[in-house]
Amino acid sequence: MxxxxxxxxxxxxxxxxxxxxxxxxxxxxxxxxxAHLMPGDKNLLEKDYGSAMLxxxxxxxxxWGYFYLTKYYYQLDLIRRCYEFSREQHVDIVxxxxxxxxxxFEGMVNIPTVYTLHDPLPTEEMKLNYWLxxxxxxxxxxSISNAFRRSAILQLNFVDTVYHGINMPQIKESGTYDxxxxxxxxxxxxxxxxxxxxxxxxxxxxxxxxxxxxxxxSDDAYYKTVIEPRIDPKLVTFTEFMNAQHKFIxxxxxxxxxxxxxxxEPFGMVMIEAMASGTPVVAYNRGSVSELVRDGVTGFIVxxxxxxxxxxxxxxxxxxxxxGLVEAIQRIGEIDRVACRKHVEDNFTPRKTAEGYVxxxxxxxxxYIK
Numbered sequence: 001m002x003x004x005x006x007x008x009x010x011x012x013x014x015x016x017x018x019x020x021x022x023x024x025x026x027x028x029x030x031x032x033x034x035a036h037l038m039p040g041d042k043n044l045l046e047k048d049y050g051s052a053m054l055x056x057x058x059x060x061x062x063x064w065g066y067f068y069l070t071k072y073y074y075q076l077d078l079i080r081r082c083y084e085f086s087r088e089q090h091v092d093i094v095x096x097x098x099x100x101x102x103x104x105f106e107g108m109v110n111i112p113t114v115y116t117l118h119d120p121l122p123t124e125e126m127k128l129n130y131w132l133x134x135x136x137x138x139x140x141x142x143s144i145s146n147a148f149r150r151s152a153i154l155q156l157n158f159v160d161t162v163y164h165g166i167n168m169p170q171i172k173e174s175g176t177y178d179x180x181x182x183x184x185x186x187x188x189x190x191x192x193x194x195x196x197x198x199x200x201x202x203x204x205x206x207x208x209x210x211x212x213x214x215x216x217x218s219d220d221a222y223y224k225t226v227i228e229p230r231i232d233p234k235l236v237t238f239t240e241f242m243n244a245q246h247k248f249i250x251x252x253x254x255x256x257x258x259x260x261x262x263x264x265e266p267f268g269m270v271m272i273e274a275m276a277s278g279t280p281v282v283a284y285n286r287g288s289v290s291e292l293v294r295d296g297v298t299g300f301i302v303x304x305x306x307x308x309x310x311x312x313x314x315x316x317x318x319x320x321x322x323x324g325l326v327e328a329i330q331r332i333g334e335i336d337r338v339a340c341r342k343h344v345e346d347n348f349t350p351r352k353t354a355e356g357y358v359x360x361x362x363x364x365x366x367x368y369i370k
Contacts, residue, residue: 009097015354026082040077083109093361103136112368116142121151140364144267145288159363162356165349169248181254183209183270186223191260196230198325209239252277256332259283276344278337282328298340300328
């Protein structure tokens with residue numbers, strides 16, 4: 001049984017069904033899935049309780065407040081239905097894929113439950129997510145990378161790591177590979193400024209898949225003071241928003257995908273998408289990078305000289321920081337684009353993800369039986 005209203009969980013549910021499992025999926029009624037769809041109370045979706053409570057008041061803050069309160073009630077209703085059904089039907093396990101409130105129910109129903117964590121672990125005790133995870137630290141968790149687990153202040157009961165998977169895109173060889181691709185929000189942690197500096201030093205055009213519309217800039221000060229002064233119209237261009245097909249075309253046509261992150265990325269789905277497109281990845285050794293990219297085979301890993309928190313590795317590229325990124329791109333012709341796709345086919349497909357979760361479920365169920 002899966003409780004999770006997200007695309008990745010739909011893929012997981014469908015692949016578990018393909019593996020022969022009976023899956024009940026608790027989500028909204030519009031979800032398309034091979035599993036048994038179990039929606040919550042439709043009244044919370046169809047009736048505008050918030051407007052009725054507001055009356056003639058036009059406060060946007062109150063409108064949003066009632067919207068999130070309604071969403072909160074719908075999630076609670078789903079969890080209640082999920083555990084009631086699980087108890088009545090004697091299900092093997094409940095998988096909570098992206099929600100926190102099930103923690104408060106688990107102890108009362110004694111049904112094997114596992115939680116997948118997606119957001120980075122808290123680094124400060126004065127955070128609500130620290131209080132929640134610390135309170136329920138003995139519950140059973142799955143991490144989306146081994147690097148995800150690193151935390152100096154919080155030790156959780158991780159039963160396994162299961163990587164995300166994607167369906168392989170059908171890509172035609174473009175044969176150009178005349179630009180560097182970057183994809184991500186315009187915030188310091190994503191390293192867009194570093195990517196631009198590297199492209200300018202190499203005199204290679206860089207295309208950034210990130211909107212510069214004011215409403216979509218995550219950090220206006222960063223854009224104005226750091227990004228804007230670096231923009232050379234001859235080398236730096238920004239793309240519009242892209243659908244899935246255009247995203248893979250964008251990635252497939254690039255010389256490489258540059259991922260100079262300055263934070264501990266929990267997973268980094270775009271690295272998988274780039275390699276699935278046949279495009280090698282050049283990335284700083286932060287977060288999950290060394291777990292997803294095969295150094296010297298599907299790209300190059302470079303140590304960040306600004307304080308890499310991960311384990312420094314014996315990488316092909318010995319230089320660090322921007323100098324290392326520059327050398328990596330200069331040597332990108334050494335990477336076989338076919339090998340990039342094969343790496344994803346062998347390790348990061350939805351089927352592999354489902355098989356990984358079956359193993360995690362077996363561990364949790366066995367633990368409960370003991």
